[in-house]
Amino acid sequence: MDMIVSPQSIQNSLLEWFRENGRHWIPWKLKKDGSIPQSGESLSPYGIWIAEVMLQQTQLKVVIPYWEKWMEVFPSLPSLTEADLESVLMLWQGLGYYSRANRIHQSSKKLIEFLGENTDQDPYSWPNRIDQWMFLPGIGRSTAGSIVSSAFDLPAPILDGNVKRILSRLLAIERKSIKDEKKLWEFSSLLISKISPRNFNQALMDLGANICTPQKPSCSSCPLQKFCVAYADYDPNNFPKKEMTRIKPIQEIGIGLVFNKNGELLIDQRLESSSMGGMWEFPGGKKISSESIENTIERELKEELGIVVKVGQKLLSFEHAYTHKKLYFTVHICEWISGEPKPLASQKLLWVSPDKLFEFPFPAANTKIISELYKHLCIENKKL
Ligand code: SF4
Numbered sequence: 001m002d003m004i005v006s007p008q009s010i011q012n013s014l015l016e017w018f019r020e021n022g023r024h025w026i027p028w029k030l031k032k033d034g035s036i037p038q039s040g041e042s043l044s045p046y047g048i049w050i051a052e053v054m055l056q057q058t059q060l061k062v063v064i065p066y067w068e069k070w071m072e073v074f075p076s077l078p079s080l081t082e083a084d085l086e087s088v089l090m091l092w093q094g095l096g097y098y099s100r101a102n103r104i105h106q107s108s109k110k111l112i113e114f115l116g117e118n119t120d121q122d123p124y125s126w127p128n129r130i131d132q133w134m135f136l137p138g139i140g141r142s143t144a145g146s147i148v149s150s151a152f153d154l155p156a157p158i159l160d161g162n163v164k165r166i167l168s169r170l171l172a173i174e175r176k177s178i179k180d181e182k183k184l185w186e187f188s189s190l191l192i193s194k195i196s197p198r199n200f201n202q203a204l205m206d207l208g209a210n211i212c213t214p215q216k217p218s219c220s221s222c223p224l225q226k227f228c229v230a231y232a233d234y235d236p237n238n239f240p241k242k243e244m245t246r247i248k249p250i251q252e253i254g255i256g257l258v259f260n261k262n263g264e265l266l267i268d269q270r271l272e273s274s275s276m277g278g279m280w281e282f283p284g285g286k287k288i289s290s291e292s293i294e295n296t297i298e299r300e301l302k303e304e305l306g307i308v309v310k311v312g313q314k315l316l317s318f319e320h321a322y323t324h325k326k327l328y329f330t331v332h333i334c335e336w337i338s339g340e341p342k343p344l345a346s347q348k349l350l351w352v353s354p355d356k357l358f359e360f361p362f363p364a365a366n367t368k369i370i371s372e373l374y375k376h377l378c379i380e381n382k383k384l
Helices: 007-021 045-055 060-073 077-082 085-092 099-115 130-134 141-152 161-171 178-191 197-210 229-233 293-305 354-359 364-379
Strands: 250-259 265-269 284-286 308-321 326-338 348-352
Touching (some): 007 197, 045 060, 077 099, 085 099, 250 308, 284 293, 293 326, 326 364, 354 364
Parallel strands (some): 250 326
Antiparallel strands (some): 250 265, 250 284, 265 348, 308 326
């Protein structure tokens, strides 16, 4: 890649800015005693790996309390490997994109195999190459680069959302095509400091979070201003070019809160192979355009659980947005009439007392239903 300035000038400016302005307090980037690691010193790959997966699609300030709780409950790789998926999902509850928790759980077994007789407490027993990390489910090139540079202080480039934005502005690349993406990877590889790769990658992320922000970047405080083509020639806000916002389709979903005569509620566990696999939910399904939502609930519960219910009062309806779609949920209280419930489209069914619901991992959309249900049961003066 042709560059007018040397990568070293950019590295020096960025690292100098980082010394004064970087986020030096991120817990997984510190040693066990809370001190900052020396150049070349390794950190625990376990904590860094968990943090990097949590950070996919999620902001740092949201991740930190989840990560701290995780390290209390699963302080080491063996403790995670021995845990069942349900306990892992319980800790992930509220963080979203639950397939990440599933993949961490699967990966923990592969990593234990990799370590063999070696202890997980010795960083040098762990994989320290990008390709080894990319072999694990859910680890892409940027996450792998971030793990390798953070844990081992090795020059592994990264290209997460923040870094893509900075680099595309520095070069005034529109980032519309695969070719542009390839150029950004080349640029990231060219720029990375061989002397201080951990700090360099962290500096890029900190700059993206605090200076080169998506809207109104603070170019006047930016250590890279003198190298930035978008700043010099164009309006930085135009880089990267924004993709057309796709309108997310809305699908209506009917949900049945099915009670038996003992006041217990029916919940089902999603198939391991599905999205949010292993999470629990209330049964229901997609509305067909010609039917009423009450008919949807009756039909879905017959098809997926083999039971007949009487659909009663509506509890609530709400919209919930996912990455590529929006769902509109309508939830009704139902009475179980006949048929022994069978997990025809799930891996497990349970009748549970409503006050035990918090013991199961539920996706965010279902937690809204639970809080509304609790209010309803209090109003109805039923014992929780
Ligand atoms: S000068 Fe502005 S647009 Fe360029 S890298 Fe710095 S903050 Fe981003």
